[in-house]
Amino acid sequence: MFAVDSISIRYDQKTIIHDFSFQVKEGEVVSIIGPNGSGKSTLLKAVSRQLSYFKGKVELDGINLKSITAKQAARKMCMLSQKNLAPADMTVYELVSFGRYPHKKWFEKLNHDDHDIIQWAIDKTHLSAYQERRVTSLSGGESQRAWIAMALAQRPKILLLDEPTTYLDISHQHEVLELVRELNKEMGMTVMMVLHDLNQAARYSDQIIVVKDGKKAMEGTPDQVMTTKMVRQVYRMDCEINCGLRDRIPRIHLLQTARS
Numbered sequence: 001m002f003a004v005d006s007i008s009i010r011y012d013q014k015t016i017i018h019d020f021s022f023q024v025k026e027g028e029v030v031s032i033i034g035p036n037g038s039g040k041s042t043l044l045k046a047v048s049r050q051l052s053y054f055k056g057k058v059e060l061d062g063i064n065l066k067s068i069t070a071k072q073a074a075r076k077m078c079m080l081s082q083k084n085l086a087p088a089d090m091t092v093y094e095l096v097s098f099g100r101y102p103h104k105k106w107f108e109k110l111n112h113d114d115h116d117i118i119q120w121a122i123d124k125t126h127l128s129a130y131q132e133r134r135v136t137s138l139s140g141g142e143s144q145r146a147w148i149a150m151a152l153a154q155r156p157k158i159l160l161l162d163e164p165t166t167y168l169d170i171s172h173q174h175e176v177l178e179l180v181r182e183l184n185k186e187m188g189m190t191v192m193m194v195l196h197d198l199n200q201a202a203r204y205s206d207q208i209i210v211v212k213d214g215k216k217a218m219e220g221t222p223d224q225v226m227t228t229k230m231v232r233q234v235y236r237m238d239c240e241i242n243c244g245l246r247d248r249i250p251r252i253h254l255l256q257t258a259r260s
Helices: 040-047 070-074 092-103 112-124 140-153 170-187 198-204 228-235
Strands: 002-011 014-024 029-033 055-060 077-080 158-162 190-194 207-212 215-220 237-243 250-257
Touching: 002 040, 014 040, 014 055, 014 215, 029 040, 029 170, 029 198, 040 158, 040 190, 070 077, 077 140, 092 112, 092 140, 112 140, 140 170, 158 170, 170 190, 170 198, 198 250, 207 228, 215 228, 228 237
Parallel strands: 029 190, 029 207, 077 158, 158 190
Antiparallel strands: 002 014, 002 055, 207 215, 237 250
């Protein structure tokens, strides 16, 4: 479905991402992990067309994303950044309605079908009681759900999330990631997200891509990727890893900085 082929990205003539390749199958949840400054968000921004790359290509359903317009790309995928800001007086319903504009002509008004989709997206993200509230009045978790509702109204095939749990407390982190998993399971939506928390990545991902110094260090299922060797080599930390008897999900317990 989604293929990244040998892309390289430069900032001021310095290569930040080196010959990076991976594939995402339809309906998968793929998480990108790695230390601060490793290039995780840069990679996601390039995939979403927010950053250009000087080498390689990105394809969605066999179509090179550079060959289509921004509006056409917006009908296929939606990217949400770490922190999204709405105007002070904008309501949840108004925010979610912006997800329909990639499907409208210039100055074309929203029709009955658009409003049905907007309401569906609000209901799907459990925000029905908040739709007339101002976005700025919501809690962190509620606000993140409102932005995800806007993405749903866009009806993309793939949802890209850059650190969706940043700035949220533990309960709201859980709330947002459970919503992402619900959308993936019930709608078959493909999700690619950057995460910092290794245990969250292990719990909510089908595949994990590890980035170190702008290069792909490892790729595979959570039980393949989450090893003491990977944590030591990539994060320079010693750890213990246990698997749940029922779910077989790796659980990482960090111990101390690894000695070289």
